[in-house]
Structure formats: structure tokens, C-alpha cells
Amino acid sequence: MLEAQKLAARRGLAKLFTGLSFRVGAGEALVVTGANGTGKTTLLRMLAGLSAPSAGEIRWNGQTTAPFDPVLRAALAFTGHLPALKDELTAEENLASLVALEGEAVTADVLRDALDNVALSRQRTLPARVLSQGQRRRVGLARLSLLPRPLWILDEPVTALDAAGAELLARIVAGHLVKGGIAVAATHAPLGLPAARVRPLALG
Amino acid sequence: MTAATLADTAAPNGLIWPAIRWAIARDLKLAMRSRAELGVQLLFYVIVVSLFPLATSPERNLLSTMGPGVLWVAALLASLLSLPRLFAGDHADGTLEQIALSPYPLAALVSGKIVAHWLTTGLPVAVLAPLLGLQYAMDGESLVVLTAALLVGTPILSLLGAIGAALTLGLRGSGSLLALLILPLYVPVLIFGAGAVDAARAGLGASANLSLLGAGLLVAMVGAPFAAAAAVRIALD
Numbered sequence: 105m106l107e108a109q110k111l112a113a114r115r116g117l118a119k120l121f122t123g124l125s126f127r128v129g130a131g132e133a134l135v136v137t138g139a140n141g142t143g144k145t146t147l148l149r150m151l152a153g154l155s156a157p158s159a160g161e162i163r164w165n166g167q168t169t170a171p172f173d174p175v176l177r178a179a180l181a182f183t184g185h186l187p188a189l190k191d192e193l194t195a196e197e198n199l200a201s202l203v204a205l206e207g208e209a210v211t212a213d214v215l216r217d218a219l220d221n222v223a224l225s226r227q228r229t230l231p232a233r234v235l236s237q238g239q240r241r242r243v244g245l246a247r248l249s250l251l252p253r254p255l256w257i258l259d260e261p262v263t264a265l266d267a268a269g270a271e272l273l274a275r276i277v278a279g280h281l282v283k284g285g286i287a288v289a290a291t292h293a294p295l296g297l298p299a300a301r302v303r304p305l306a307l308g
Numbered sequence: 309m310t311a312a313t314l315a316d317t318a319a320p321n322g323l324i325w326p327a328i329r330w331a332i333a334r335d336l337k338l339a340m341r342s343r344a345e346l347g348v349q350l351l352f353y354v355i356v357v358s359l360f361p362l363a364t365s366p367e368r369n370l371l372s373t374m375g376p377g378v379l380w381v382a383a384l385l386a387s388l389l390s391l392p393r394l395f396a397g398d399h400a401d402g403t404l405e406q407i408a409l410s411p412y413p414l415a416a417l418v419s420g421k422i423v424a425h426w427l428t429t430g431l432p433v434a435v436l437a438p439l440l441g442l443q444y445a446m447d448g449e450s451l452v453v454l455t456a457a458l459l460v461g462t463p464i465l466s467l468l469g470a471i472g473a474a475l476t477l478g479l480r481g482s483g484s485l486l487a488l489l490i491l492p493l494y495v496p497v498l499i500f501g502a503g504a505v506d507a508a509r510a511g512l513g514a515s516a517n518l519s520l521l522g523a524g525l526l527v528a529m530v531g532a533p534f535a536a537a538a539a540v541r542i543a544l545d
Contacts, residue, residue, distance in 0.1 A: 152409060155545045172541055178411040186402025192341035201334050205410045207326070 105129050106151065106255060106286055111160035113146045120146055121307055124160070130254075133277065133287040134303050135295060142308030144290035145185065145259055151288055152182045152257045164255070181206070181253040183261060187240040191233035195224055195243050198232050202247050210250055218246040222272060237264035242272070249276050256280060258289040270296065327412035331420025332427075338397075339428045345393070350432050353386040357440045368445040375444025376454050376505035383433045383458060384494050387465040388487055390429045394421060394473045395540065396482070404477075408544055414537040422470045422533065430462030450505050453514040457504040460521040461497050467525075467532035468493045474539035497524065 105127065112122040120143030128134045136144050149155045151162060153171045161168050169176045189198045196215055203210055219228050222242040227235060235243070241264050248256060256277070262270050274296035277287050281301050289295060295302075339346055360378045361371055398404040407417050437458050438451045446454070472490035476482035504517035 154405060154409070171545070172408065172414070174411070174413075177409055180409060182405065182409050184402050184405050186400075186405070188402040188406045190338060190397075190401065190403065192338055197337075201330075202406060204330055205406060205412070207323070207411050 105163075105165055106134075106288070107163040107166075108151070109161050109163070111147070111150065111157045111162070113143050113150065114158050115143075115146070122159070126303070126305060128286050128288065128303060130284040130286060131281050132301055132303055133281055133289060133295070133297055134305055135297070136288065136290040136305045136307060137292070138290075138307030144307055147307070148257050148259050148288060148290050149184075152180060153177065154182075176255075179253055180255045180257065181248055181251040182257045183244050183248065184259050187244055189232040189235070189240055189243060191231060194229050194231055195219060195235060195239075196228045199243055199246055199250075203250050206251055206253075208251060214250065218250050219243075221249065222246045223268070238266055238269055241265050242269060245269075245273060245276055248280075254285050256285060256287040256289075258287065260291060261289055262291055262293045262295065323412050324416045327410075327416035328420040328423070330412070331417045332424045335421050335424030336427065339424065346390075346428055346432075349386055349390050349429065350436070352389060353382050353433055354436065354440065356382040356385065358443060361443050371444045372446050372450070372509075375441055375446050376450070376457075377502045378444070379437055379440060379454060379458070380461075380498050380502045383430075383437075383462060384465065384491070384498060386433055387429055387462065387469055387494075388490065390425065391469040391473045391486060391490070392483055394425050394470055395477055395543075396473070399477050399543065404540065405544060408540060414540065415533040418470065418474075418537045418540065419533040422466050422536070425470070426463050426466040430458075430466055434458035434462055446505075449508060453508040453518075454505050456518060457501045457514070457521060460518060460525055461501040464497050464521070464525050464528045465494060467528040468497075470536040471532055471539060474536045474543060477540070477543035497521065500524070 107127045109125050111124040113120040124147070126134065136147060138144050146155070150157050153169060153173055153176050156171045163169065164176050164179065167175065188202060193201065196219060199215055199219065216228065219225055222245050224239060224242055224246070227239055232240065232243070261273055265273060270293070277289070277295065278297055280287060281297070357379055360374070364370065364374070395404060398407060408414055410417065434455055437455050441451045441454055469490055472486050476486045476489065479485060500517045500520045504514040504521070507517055508514040
């Protein structure tokens with residue numbers, strides 16, 4: 105369970121949000137919406153432990169977490185604005201490297217299947233340099249599908265994805281929720297998740 | 309942050325070696341894919357070293373006296389030139405966030421990156437030194453001592469440089485700032501490194517200088533990865 109208690113964030117002197125409290129349980133998705141500059145990314149980075157809140161606290165399974173908390177890091181899969189792909193490596197090498205960085209051992213067959221599932225089987229051996237933005241996002245989706253982590257934090261996951269890609273994203277996230285996972289996503293477009301599992305949070 | 313850093317130090321040993329291996333393997337692979345960049349840096353080192361005999365006198369005594377110093381300064385500059393590559397690329401494409409959020413201890417991942425940096429910059433510099441030293445009419449013993457000093461000293465350059473590279477992440481004009489920050493820290497390495505050859509030529513033996521370099525290397529190995537890891541976290545905040 106992910107909890108936030110009276111979270112506050114400021115950028116310079118301006119307050120982005122204050123007194124933000126919520127609780128997301130197993131199988132639920134927190135969908136953060138809000139206009140540009142209302143602090144969606146800031147909130148997600150705080151929850152991921154990349155930065156410290158200026159007030160309030162974040163609890164993971166009842167325990168207060170500090171930035172870069174090892175307990176949280178072991179439970180988390182984070183996807184930021186940037187796809188974290190290396191231009192010099194192929195799609196498959198990028199995926200293998202990112203999954204290995206999370207300490208997961210997967211075979212070449214599993215990697216191939218994951219790329220097939222996101223419709224990148226033809227781009228498998230192409231360097232990431234020539235992939236389109238949407239295809240880069242799809243490599244990120246393949247990565248998520250290979251990480252058995254209870255908490256997913258996704259910043260603008262729909263960006264650059266086409267209709268089929270957005271559907272794929274919805275299916276992968278819904279599958280994660282069905283398995284009892286937790287997802288936090290900041291988004292402008294609807295994610296297409298089952299309404300019963302979505303807890304909306306509007307910022308700004 | 310302190311709590312997390314302490315908890316990291318207590319991370320199970322089982323996570324440390326896989327983390328170092330991951331970082332070395334990935335960074336070496338990336339370096340092999342951009343060989344041209346590495347070649348340019350090495351060429352820079354070779355050219356700088358080769359310019360001095362042309363610009364000064366061809367007199368053997370003068371050349372053999374200044375040779376070790378010139379090679380060390382060139383090694384310092386070559387190291388400095390390649391430092392921005394250590395973290396900036398990963399910072400720009402978002403990989404550094406993933407590295408910092410990985411369950412592996414960050415200091416171990418950073419150590420692996422530093423090892424890969426040394427293997428691609430410091431090691432070739434040290435290996436080329438005996439060849440380049442010939443231009444300076446250095447005798448066999450001097451060349452051996454110079455190479456040994458470079459082999460012990462260049463890892464210190466990578467270790468200290470990693471701290472500077474992490475501290476200047478995401479800053480405008482970070483390249484020149486990095487030079488200002490790091491070159492003063494390189495001075496002791498330069499003094500003992502170049503001094504090793506002088507001491508050997510004077511018949512004092514190079515062991516004192518080499519031991520001091522070795523001691524410096526041990527201290528840097530223990531401290532620098534943690535300092536660089538802390539700086540990476542600050543850069544991501």
C-alpha cells in the first residue's frame with residue numbers, strides 16, 4: 105500500500121501543492137491529472153524517491169520512506185519522461201540491459217517474446233537511434249511487462265503511443281492491477297483502465 | 309538521504325558484484341560502439357605529447373628531463389576530456405534515473421562505471437606511454453617507472469574525476485567548470501607520478517613515490533564511489 109500524508113512541493117518560492125494526502129491499495133491505480141505545471145511530475149518523482157517532499161511523508165506498506173530508500177527501490181518500476189534507451193544499442197540490447205539493471209535474470213527467449221508482444225519483433229536488432237518516439241515507448245512497455253514489481257510509477261505513459269500502443273499499455277497496466285499490483289500514472293489522456301480500479305487525483 | 313546512503317552501505321554483498329559487472333559490461337559495450345570518440349581522445353593524447361619535442365629543442369638531456377612531466381600533463385588532459393562522458397550521456401537520456409532507482413547499491417554501479425572509464429581511457433594512456441616516451445630519449449628504466457606510475461595513478465584520475473563529473477551534471481558550461489574543479493585535485497597525483505621518474509633517475513628509487521600513489525589509489529577507491537554516488541543523487545533531485 106502506498107500512502108501520502110500532507111505532501112507539499114514547491115518550485116523556488118511558488119507552491120505547487122500542499123496538504124496532499126491519499127492512499128492507494130493493492131490492485132488500484134492512482135491516476136494523476138492536472139494542467140501543465142501543476143506538479144504531476146514532481147509528485148511522481150517524490151513517490152519514486154527521486155526527490156524529497158518539502159513537507160509531509162510517504163509510506164510504503166506502512167513504513168515511512170526516504171528518497172532512494174532501498175526497500176522502495178526493490179519494489180518499484182519507474183518510467184519517466186525519458187525512455188532511458190541508449191542510441192548505440194539495439195532495442196533488444198537496451199531491453200536486456202534495463203531488465204538486468206533491475207536485478208532480473210531473463211533468457212533471450214523471454215526478451216524476444218516481450219518485444220513481440222509490443223509489436224517490435226521487426227525492430228529487435230535495430231539500434232535505438234532509428235526507433236520512433238512511439239517505438240521507444242514500446243520498449244519501455246516491454247520492460248514493464250518483464251519486471252515483477254508491486255509498484256509501477258508511470259509519467260505520461262501514453263505520450264507518443266498510437267491507438268494500438270495505448271490499448272497495449274492499458275492491457276499491461278490492467279494485468280498488473282489484476283495481479284494485485286499498484287500503479288501511479290500522470291496523464292492527460294484517459295488510460296482506459298477499468299473504472300472500479302482507478303482512483304483519480306486532480307492537481308491544480 | 310543519509311539514511312538511504314547508510315542502508316546502501318549495509319546492502320547484502322550479493323548485490324555488489326553483479327552491480328559492478330553490469331556497469332562495466334554496459335559501459336564497455338557502449339564504448340566499443342562509439343570507438344571513434346575513444347580514438348579521438350587517444351589521438352589527442354598522442355598529439356599533445358608529440359608536439360613538445362617539436363616545439364622545444366631536440367637536445368637529449370632536456371627532453372629526457374621534461375618527458376615524464378609532459379606525459380603526465382597530457383594524461384591528465386586526456387582524462388579530463390573524457391570525463392563528461394562518464395555520467396552526462398546517462399543523465400541526458402534518463403538512464404541515470406533508472407540507475408539510481410535500481411535495487412543495486414548506487415555506489416557499486418558507479419564503481420563499475422569508473423572501472424570502465426579507466427579501462428577505456430587510463431589504461432590505453434599508460435600502455436602507450438613507453439612508446440611515446442621514446443620521443444623524449446628516456447632510458448629503459450625511466451620508461452618502466454613511468455608506465456608503472458601511470459598504471460597506479462590514472463585510476464586515481466578516473467575516481468576523483470567521477471566526483472567532479474557527477475557534481476557538474478546538468479550545469480551549463482559544465483565542461484570548463486569540471487576542469488576548474490578537478491585539475492587542482494589532480495595536482496598531488498601529478499607531483500608523485502612525474503616525481504617517480506625523477507627519483508629513479510636520481511638513483512633514489514621510485515618506490516616511495518609509487519607507494520604514495522598506491523596509498524592515494526586505495527583512499528580514492530574507498531571514498532570516491534560513495535562521494536560520486538551522493539553527487540549523482542543530488543543531481544537527480
